Amino acid sequence: MSDNEPKHTDEDRGSYHHGDLRRALLDAMGAVVTREGIDAVSLRGLARMVGVAPSAAFRHFRDKRALVTAYSCEAINELVVTARAKRDAVEGDAVRFEAIILAFIGFAREQPQRFRALNRRELVDIEDLDWLQAGLAMDQLVFETLNRPDADANPRLQAARNLLAWAAVHGLVTLAMDGWISDADPDDPLGAPEISDAYRLLVALVSQGRGADVRF
Amino acid sequence: MSDNEPKHTDEDRGSYHHGDLRRALLDAMGAVVTREGIDAVSLRGLARMVGVAPSAAFRHFRDKRALVTAYSCEAINELVVTARAKRDAVEGDAVRFEAIILAFIGFAREQPQRFRALNRRELVDIEDLDWLQAGLAMDQLVFETLNRPDADANPRLQAARNLLAWAAVHGLVTLAMDGWISDADPDDPLGAPEISDAYRLLVALVSQGRGADVRF
DNA sequence: TCACTCATGTGATCAGTGATAACATCAGCT
DNA sequence: AGCTGATGTTATCACTGATCACATGAGTGA
Numbered sequence: 001m002s003d004n005e006p007k008h009t010d011e012d013r014g015s016y017h018h019g020d021l022r023r024a025l026l027d028a029m030g031a032v033v034t035r036e037g038i039d040a041v042s043l044r045g046l047a048r049m050v051g052v053a054p055s056a057a058f059r060h061f062r063d064k065r066a067l068v069t070a071y072s073c074e075a076i077n078e079l080v081v082t083a084r085a086k087r088d089a090v091e092g093d094a095v096r097f098e099a100i101i102l103a104f105i106g107f108a109r110e111q112p113q114r115f116r117a118l119n120r121r122e123l124v125d126i127e128d129l130d131w132l133q134a135g136l137a138m139d140q141l142v143f144e145t146l147n148r149p150d151a152d153a154n155p156r157l158q159a160a161r162n163l164l165a166w167a168a169v170h171g172l173v174t175l176a177m178d179g180w181i182s183d184a185d186p187d188d189p190l191g192a193p194e195i196s197d198a199y200r201l202l203v204a205l206v207s208q209g210r211g212a213d214v215r216f
Numbered sequence: 217m218s219d220n221e222p223k224h225t226d227e228d229r230g231s232y233h234h235g236d237l238r239r240a241l242l243d244a245m246g247a248v249v250t251r252e253g254i255d256a257v258s259l260r261g262l263a264r265m266v267g268v269a270p271s272a273a274f275r276h277f278r279d280k281r282a283l284v285t286a287y288s289c290e291a292i293n294e295l296v297v298t299a300r301a302k303r304d305a306v307e308g309d310a311v312r313f314e315a316i317i318l319a320f321i322g323f324a325r326e327q328p329q330r331f332r333a334l335n336r337r338e339l340v341d342i343e344d345l346d347w348l349q350a351g352l353a354m355d356q357l358v359f360e361t362l363n364r365p366d367a368d369a370n371p372r373l374q375a376a377r378n379l380l381a382w383a384a385v386h387g388l389v390t391l392a393m394d395g396w397i398s399d400a401d402p403d404d405p406l407g408a409p410e411i412s413d414a415y416r417l418l419v420a421l422v423s424q425g426r427g428a429d430v431r432f
Numbered sequence: 433t434c435a436c437t438c439a440t441g442t443g444a445t446c447a448g449t450g451a452t453a454a455c456a457t458c459a460g461c462t
Numbered sequence: 463a464g465c466t467g468a469t470g471t472t473a474t475c476a477c478t479g480a481t482c483a484c485a486t487g488a489g490t491g492a
Contacts, residue, residue, distance in 0.1 A: 018441080037338070042478060055481080056441050064479065121394045122253065160413035163388075163397070167414060168380055171387030178337045181379070197376035198383065205421060237469080258449060271452080272470050280450065434492085442485070449478070456471070462464090 022060040022070075024050045029071050030114075038117040043067065068117075069124040069131050075114050076134040079107050080141050087145060098203055100145045101169050105190060105199075108173045109183070116177060142166065146206075165206045172198060238276040240266045245287050246330075254333040259283065284333075285340040285347050291330050292350040295323050296357055303361060314419055316361045317385055321406060321415075324389045325399070332393060358382065362422075381422045388414060 018024065028049040032041050043064055044054040061067040083103035087096050108115040117123075124131055146162040172195055176183035183191025190196045244265040248257050259280055260270040277283040299319035303312050324331040333339075340347055362378040388411055392399035399407025406412045 021440080039338070043480090044478065053442050054479085055443080058480075059440055119394065121396070122255070126395075156413060157417070159410055160417045163410050164384055164414040164417050167387030167391055168384040169387070170391060171383030171385070172379075174390060175383055175386060178335065179342075180337070194375055194379050197372060198380040201373070201376045201380050259451090260449065269471050270450085271472085274451075275469055435490100436492100437488100437490085439488085440486085443483090445482080446480080447478100448480105450476095452473105452475080454471105454473085456469100458469080459467090461466085 018050070018052060018056075021050065021052060021056060024052075025057055025060065025067065026071055026074065029067065033071070033113050033117055034111065035113075037113045038068070038120060038123065041068070065123065065125050066128070068120075069128045072118060072120075072124050073128075073130045073134045075118050076131075076138055079104070079115075079118070080134070080137050082107065084141055087141075094203075097145055097206065100142065101165075101199075101203070104169060105173055108177060109191065112177050115173070119174070161206050165202060168198075168202050237266065237268060237272060240268075241273055241276065241283065242287055242290065245283065249287070249329050249333055250327065251329075253329045254284070254336060254339065257284070281339065281341050282344070284336075285344045288334060288336075288340050289344075289346045289350045291334050292347075292354055295320070295331075295334070296350070296353050298323065300357055303357075310419075313361055313422065316358065317381075317415075317419070320385060321389055324393055325407065328393050331389070335390070377422050381418060384414075384418050 025046050028046045029041055031049075032045065043057045046067075047054045047057050057067070061070065083100055086103045087099045090096055090099050126132070143162070146165065175181045176191060176195060181192065181195065183195055185192045188196055190199055241262050244262045245257055247265075248261065259273045262283075263270045263273050273283070277286065299316055302319040303315045306312055306315050342348075359378070362381065391397045392407060392411060397408065397411065399411055401408045404412055406415055
């Protein structure tokens with residue numbers, strides 16, 4: 001073969017030395033995060049996986065924080081895209097609201113380590129423009145779905161409902177993911193009947209402004 | 217002075233070499249956590265603060281995880297004690313419920329780094345007996361307060377309400393603490409009017425089973 | 433075609449980390 | 463008095479993030 005590669009043995013290949021080391025590092029990081037969580041990520045480990053010297057990573061990321069930020073960015077964007085798609089696939093305010101919630105819960109349940117990494121705000125560079133933009137997109141998605149026109153509601157009450165809904169979903173997901181409540185029931189869509197009950201109550205509250213008349 | 221101490225210069229003093237190195241390490245850790253967060257804690261750093269060789273710490277803690285576990289234990293126990301005291305200082309189910317919630321929110325707002333450390337479940341040894349017991353005490357406190365006798369309520373609905381309340385409070389606190397929502401308003405008891413609104417809505421929901429008729 | 437340049441990767445090295453082992457020391461008991 | 467065990471020290475290891483000088487090769491312009 002005429003293209004005698006350097007010492008790399010992996011499936012890199014591309015134009016330059018490595019091809020796209022930045023991508024390769026992010027992909028390797030994805031694998032590590034999925035397998036062992038974001039705290040197990042090390043620059044040297046990623047470099048080893050990709051077959052490159054540790055210092056090479058610093059050509060593409062100023063420091064580890066920048067790497068984590070870029071990873072977080074991509075994860076947020078993916079979450080936003082899939083959530084928006086699921087929301088836009090259905091009609092009706094209440095259903096769309098529910099679709100968004102379920103998209104978040106689904107993401108958290110399918111890729112717990114990835115979702116958990118998203119919320120480790122202290123690990124990212126909160127000045128990073130890409131990251132800020134991704135966060136903005138997520139906020140916008142959430143609020144454009146929650147803040148639906150609701151003629152006869154007091155706007156302040158409506159805001160309170162939305163924040164409470166956001167917090168409750170976040171809390172349910174976080175508590176389950178961190179092991180404070182079990183969500184291992186395979187028969188239940190949300191992992192446990194109690195969680196599903198709480199979720200239904202929440203939906204009823206936000207959709208109808210009431211909760212007492214939910215039937216179980 | 218007849219008690220010629222070893223080379224320590226600090227305010228240790230006690231019976232043996234150091235006095236109570238275990239305590240001193242935990243106290244030093246408390247200082248670091250409060251100032252810079254739990255991720256900034258290093259065994260060597262603590263040993264340096266206390267004026268002792270790094271390896272000395274391993275005489276009192278099997279590894280770093282054990283140290284963090286012990287710290288978490290003490291923090292949980294303190295939270296439980298103060299929350300229970302605040303709850304028992306008032307009368308009436310609804311008021312006691314609110315007192316517990318406010319105790320948790322207060323702890324989180326007054327000692328954010330400490331509270332955040334509490335929730336880093338992946339950092340502790342979840343087999344540790346002391347830690348398990350502390351967690352049990354907290355669960356018990358929460359549930360003995362939330363699960364008040366409520367004759368005419370469907371138990372499943374009641375459980376859903378309680379879980380939703382727990383999750384919502386946890387979510388509000390977490391979101392605020394992690395900077396997803398601002399809670400820096402000095403005029404508001406919970407840090408921001410939106411948070412207070414959401415909190416009032418939650419209390420109304422859980423206390424009365426409704427939310428639509430809250431006045432703002 | 434040739435030389436220049438800049439992006440990319442290498443190797444050596446640094447300080448800091450958790451952890452372990454061999455050694456030293458002191459308290460308290462017999 | 464002397465033994466023993468708890469406690470602390472010193473030395474060392476493998477690992478981490480980070481930085482430096484240096485090498486190499488892709489692409490460009492003359």
